[in-house]
Every structure is written in structure tokens, then in C-alpha cells.
Amino acid sequence: MSPKHTARAQPPSPDGAADARIERAQNDSTVLPIDAESADRLSDQGLRLELVDTSDAAAFSAWLQAENRGFHLPRAAARAIDEQLQTGYRRTTGVWDATAADAAGPVATIACWPTPLTVPGERTVPSWAISAVTVAPTHRRRGIARQLIEAELRTAKALGIPVAILTVSEATIYSRYGFAPTATVTDLTIDTRRVTWTGPTASGRLHLVPMEQLKTDGRELLERVRLRAPGEIQLDEYLWQRLLGLVADDDDEAKHLRAVRYDDAEGQPQGFAIYRIKDGANFSSHVLEVKYLVAVTDDAHSGIWRYLLEMDLVATVTAPMQPIDDPIFWQISDVRGLSTTGHRDHLWARILDPKAALEGRSYAAPGRIVLDVSDPLGYADALILVEIDADGTAVVSTLDGEAPDDAAAIAITVNELGALFLGGVSARTLVRAGRITELRPGSADAVDRSFRSLVAPWLSVWF
Ligand SMILES: CC(C)(COP(=O)(O)OP(=O)(O)OC[C@H]1O[C@@H](n2cnc3c(N)ncnc32)[C@H](O)[C@@H]1OP(=O)(O)O)[C@@H](O)C(=O)NCCC(=O)NCCS
The missing domain is CATH 3.40.630.30 (Gcn5-related N-acetyltransferase (GNAT))
Known part of the structure; x- marks a missing residue:
């Protein structure tokens, strides 16, 4: 990291309980090495996965032009590039193809950064915002986006961030990575x-x-x-x-x-x-x-x-x-x-750490709920007991033995956990949709009593 890089404008300091973890992630995210697993897979295809040094204006400019091209936007003007250099604290990643005619420009882009995400109870949890996911039309459908996204999910997990979030261009892309719509507009x-x-x-x-x-x-x-x-x-x-x-x-x-x-x-x-x-x-x-x-x-x-x-x-x-x-x-x-x-769907969430995510929010009613969470990518597999006290505070522990007799119990994939996380979707609806399985009768209603938010989840911007 160059001295110029460290001096770059940071977003305003975060608040509440999420403070220290976000600040640490802000400091670490741009210097954490590139994910080796995805780098190896891309290297097998002759491609190079690298972090962009956002203090290098030429390198950042090439990356930004690739992002604009990916979203069918006009080429960025010099002023736009300067302005976006403010976002240098974002973890800015690209994929390069040394055999391409323009080998200096990346063929794929992604940018991620930690930000506090508001959760029920007027609290925040650290989240990993993912943006700028593009793959050049010449390189599409070779698995490049998958490698970029999985790399950034592993990075967020390594930083101890419990949830990844994004807003989507198409609703068909992100379920396969464990995301689900969680806030509507x-x-x-x-x-x-x-x-x-x-x-x-x-x-x-x-x-x-x-x-x-x-x-x-x-x-x-x-x-x-x-x-x-x-x-x-x-x-x-x-x-x-x-x-x-x-x-x-x-x-x-x-x-x-x-x-x-x-x-x-x-x-x-x-x-x-x-x-x-x-x-x-x-x-x-x-x-x-x-x-x-x-x-x-x-x-x-x-x-x-x-x-x-x-x-x-x-x-x-x-x-x-x-x-x-x-x-x-x-x-x-x-x-x-x-x-x-x-x-319509607007904000999508992907739980990476069920314990930290669920302990980060508050709940409308006390309860004991067993969640059998399955995650095809393996980041959030868990069999957990969520114990919510009268104040709406949850303690989440791994369930070793049998579920307590008085506990509700559901089997849920990481996608539906993301959908339920902010309290805007009903567990009963998801049971009726065949997306959640009640392991004990009446469990969906017990989940709803605790999980539902009095304020409809909402995100006011695109990112
Ligand atoms: C969307 C985009 C990033 C996908 O890149 P890609 O490298 O071709 O995607 P991959 O080859 O890694 O595909 C991964 C999976 O996503 C699927 N997929 C990719 N793009 C998709 C799309 N637009 N709609 C539905 N599924 C898509 C692939 O079929 C593949 O599925 P599988 O893993 O089940 O086989 C690329 O098409 C693009 O840049 N689109 C324009 C910009 C954009 O919309 N970005 C998303 C911003 S939210």
C-alpha cells in the first residue's frame, strides 16, 4: 500500500456495536491478499486475478472503464475518474487476460467494501457490500463471475463480516451464491x-x-x-x-x-x-x-x-x-x-456467519428456535439454537444434542435465512412456498412472531 493510498478519503466512521469490526475491516480489506482458490482456478484458464492499486490513477482508470463497459455506460471522463478515486478504500479487483489485444484493461471487475447494515431494533451489523460485478462480453460464461464472487465471499468471511449484500441488475444471477431478496421497494x-x-x-x-x-x-x-x-x-x-x-x-x-x-x-x-x-x-x-x-x-x-x-x-x-x-x-x-x-426486490443478502448475524439484530418477541441451516457453498452450514429473551436480544449457540422440547425448529437454506434476516418476509409464506421445512408443527409462526420487523425493510439507494 502506497502512502498516497493510506491518505485516501475514507467513508465517515461507522457507529454502534459494529464500529470496531468495520474499522478493522476497512483497514484490512484493501490489503488482504487476493483469494488463492479463485486465483488458481482462473490461472488454469490463463487468467490473472489481482487487486487494483487504487492509488495508481492509470490502473484504476483502466478498471473503471472496464466496469462502465460492463454496464453499457459511456466511457468515464477524466473528472469522473478523479471523483471515483475517492472510493479507493474499496477492495477493487479485476481479472486480466495477457493474450487480449488490450492486455492492460481487465476483462472482469468487482469492488467490495464494509458498511454498517441496519437491522431490526435500530442496530447495525457489519456487512460486505458487493458492486461493479462485470465480465467482458468476450469472456462471458466461462465461470469468471463465479470465481470473483466466491473470492469476495471468502474474503468477507476471513474479515469476520457476517453478511454480504448487493443490489442486482438481474434477479437470476445471485441465488446460486446463497443470496436472497431481503428488502423491497x-x-x-x-x-x-x-x-x-x-x-x-x-x-x-x-x-x-x-x-x-x-x-x-x-x-x-x-x-x-x-x-x-x-x-x-x-x-x-x-x-x-x-x-x-x-x-x-x-x-x-x-x-x-x-x-x-x-x-x-x-x-x-x-x-x-x-x-x-x-x-x-x-x-x-x-x-x-x-x-x-x-x-x-x-x-x-x-x-x-x-x-x-x-x-x-x-x-x-x-x-x-x-x-x-x-x-x-x-x-x-x-x-x-x-x-x-x-x-420489487431491491436489497439481497447472503449470510456468512449465522451466529454473528442473528445476534446482531433484535427480535419482536421472546422464543427458542432451532435453525438447521444448509449452505451449498459451505460458509454458513450450522445447527443452531437461537434463544431470544424478553428484551428481544438473542444468544445463538451450536446445538449439540436434541432440540429443547419447547423450541420451534425449521430446516432452512442460507438463501431463506438471508430472506428472513431483516424481518420483511414471512416464514409461514416460505413454508407454503416449499422453501422452508417445519421440523415441528407451528414453527413458522413462532419464527414470525420473533423475526418479523415492525418497519418494512427498505434500502433507499442503488450501490
Ligand atoms: C452477469 C455477469 C457478471 C456474469 O458473468 P459470467 O462470467 O458470464 O458468469 P459465470 O460464467 O461465472 O456464470 C456463473 C453462473 O451464473 C449464471 N449466469 C451468469 N450470468 C447470468 C445472467 N445474466 N442471468 C442468469 N444467470 C447467469 C451462469 O449460467 C452460471 O450458472 P451455473 O454456475 O449455475 O452454471 C456478466 O454476464 C455481465 O457482466 N453482465 C453485465 C453486467 C451485470 O449485469 N452484472 C451484474 C451486476 S449485479
Whole structure:
């Protein structure tokens, strides 16, 4: 690691119980050697698996261009490369083919980093965010992606991180690696000519603010809401600036973005929205697209939503990727003026260490549950007893003998454990779907009583 590398901007320091482990992983993840198992398998195909020195601008630039190509994005401009160099703390890996015409550019990419993941009980566990998974079209379906992903899962396990997470381009890719959808989003379209605001009247006021100002004010608000919904992660500076349209990739979009901040009656900022107004059927029927909305208080939520719905010259408000339990459904005069045009998987989770993952969250009800967890990749195979006390705290131990008489018991694969982890999916539904087996009758309901989250799991961003 070069001195320049150590000086690179790190994401803001994490919080709570996950602190020390994430900080250690942040320090270790970029220097931990490449996974030998995957390196050997790729080497058998004449390919080289290597970490990118992200302090080397030329090497990082070649990697980034390969990533952009993989996602069918335009070539990155010099400014975009500089900005992304901030993400140098990510473990940035590539695969090279010495026989390719452009041997300096990788034929496959992946980037991973540790981040706190919010879990039920407004707590966090360390998670391993996986992103930038691409394989060049010339090298597809030779098992390269499998080697990259398995390498990073083993790396996360070696760092002691209990869960890996990702957002997916296609829902057909990641189940084979033990991932399952764990948090959902919904896309809202609201006909503002049809609905009037029926929610509470907010007591504060709205301010139109420049993005540069929101860059500081908004960051703090973001931190204040991060623990609200299981599934949220801590945004690094790059992801945050991307939301604000302040990075080069979003230059066109940035021209159209507006920001409004909501301050409470005492003048304290309590929320903001970033939105864009697009052409509609005619000049009096523009479409307002909500890009990001943060409300620390219900009062701020009401103030901001009412502002958006009552915008002049706008006939439609769209709000992609909203939580499925948002109060907005109950704050408009005509519920059919709001349609949900998408309700889909968003965050996927892969449990690597069932004990640490399950002890990291809290539970809605006490209980004793035996989980017989099977994992085709072998990282999370376990026969465990989860004992949850009256406070919702769990102690997880390996079950040596018989399951206690009063315990519920289910057999579950690591995928379904990931689905249940944040409490957004019902065990009863998974039993009915044939995805979980009850080893004792009634066990799914016992799992649901403890595991279900009162707040619907949600992740507000792509990464
Ligand atoms: C998706 C992608 C990374 C796969 O790379 P790859 O090297 O061809 O994948 P592999 O050869 O390692 O395939 C591993 C397994 O995934 C399957 N698979 C790969 N791509 C798939 C896809 N798009 N849909 C469904 N299954 C896929 C393969 O059939 C194989 O299955 P098996 O192990 O059961 O035989 C590559 O096609 C790509 O870069 N796509 C565009 C970018 C993208 O979508 N990335 C994912 C970001 S979330």
C-alpha cells in the first residue's frame, strides 16, 4: 500500500456495536491478499486475478472503464475518474487476460467494501457490500463471475463480516451464491389532479436550497434516519454526491435537479427532497420525479410530500424506490390516484456467519428456535439454537444434542435465512412456498412472531 493510498478519503466512521469490526475491516480489506482458490482456478484458464492499486490513477482508470463497459455506460471522463478515486478504500479487483489485444484493461471487475447494515431494533451489523460485478462480453460464461464472487465471499468471511449484500441488475444471477431478496421497494405514481392532501398540516417551513448547501446539511439528516429501516446502509461520500447530482456522470441530470429542505417550527432542518421536473403532456402537466426524500420526523414527511403534491404546472408525481409502508398511502384524498407501478426486490443478502448475524439484530418477541441451516457453498452450514429473551436480544449457540422440547425448529437454506434476516418476509409464506421445512408443527409462526420487523425493510439507494 502506497502512502498516497493510506491518505485516501475514507467513508465517515461507522457507529454502534459494529464500529470496531468495520474499522478493522476497512483497514484490512484493501490489503488482504487476493483469494488463492479463485486465483488458481482462473490461472488454469490463463487468467490473472489481482487487486487494483487504487492509488495508481492509470490502473484504476483502466478498471473503471472496464466496469462502465460492463454496464453499457459511456466511457468515464477524466473528472469522473478523479471523483471515483475517492472510493479507493474499496477492495477493487479485476481479472486480466495477457493474450487480449488490450492486455492492460481487465476483462472482469468487482469492488467490495464494509458498511454498517441496519437491522431490526435500530442496530447495525457489519456487512460486505458487493458492486461493479462485470465480465467482458468476450469472456462471458466461462465461470469468471463465479470465481470473483466466491473470492469476495471468502474474503468477507476471513474479515469476520457476517453478511454480504448487493443490489442486482438481474434477479437470476445471485441465488446460486446463497443470496436472497431481503428488502423491497415500490415505485409510486400520483395523479396530482386527482388527489388532495389529507395528512397533518406541517408546522415548519420549506426552503429551496442549492445542492452545495445540501451537501453538508443533508448528510447529517441522512445519518439521523439511517437506523430507521432495516436494510439501509451508510452512504460513502461518492454515493452521497451521486445522489445530489454533484458527480460528473450525472452532469446532464444535475442541471435539472432541485432541492427543498424542511425546517421545523424551531428552525431545525428535519428533512429534504431532491427532485426533477420533466416535460409532460403539455406545459401545465409536467411530471415531478422525486429523486430522494429524507424525513427525520413525521412532520417533515408531511411538509415535504404536501409541497411536492401541490406543485403548480405539475400533473404527475413519480417517486421510485419508496418503502412499502410509507404513510403517503394514507395521506391523500383518493387512494386510487396513487398507483404502485413496481413492487420489487431491491436489497439481497447472503449470510456468512449465522451466529454473528442473528445476534446482531433484535427480535419482536421472546422464543427458542432451532435453525438447521444448509449452505451449498459451505460458509454458513450450522445447527443452531437461537434463544431470544424478553428484551428481544438473542444468544445463538451450536446445538449439540436434541432440540429443547419447547423450541420451534425449521430446516432452512442460507438463501431463506438471508430472506428472513431483516424481518420483511414471512416464514409461514416460505413454508407454503416449499422453501422452508417445519421440523415441528407451528414453527413458522413462532419464527414470525420473533423475526418479523415492525418497519418494512427498505434500502433507499442503488450501490
Ligand atoms: C452477469 C455477469 C457478471 C456474469 O458473468 P459470467 O462470467 O458470464 O458468469 P459465470 O460464467 O461465472 O456464470 C456463473 C453462473 O451464473 C449464471 N449466469 C451468469 N450470468 C447470468 C445472467 N445474466 N442471468 C442468469 N444467470 C447467469 C451462469 O449460467 C452460471 O450458472 P451455473 O454456475 O449455475 O452454471 C456478466 O454476464 C455481465 O457482466 N453482465 C453485465 C453486467 C451485470 O449485469 N452484472 C451484474 C451486476 S449485479
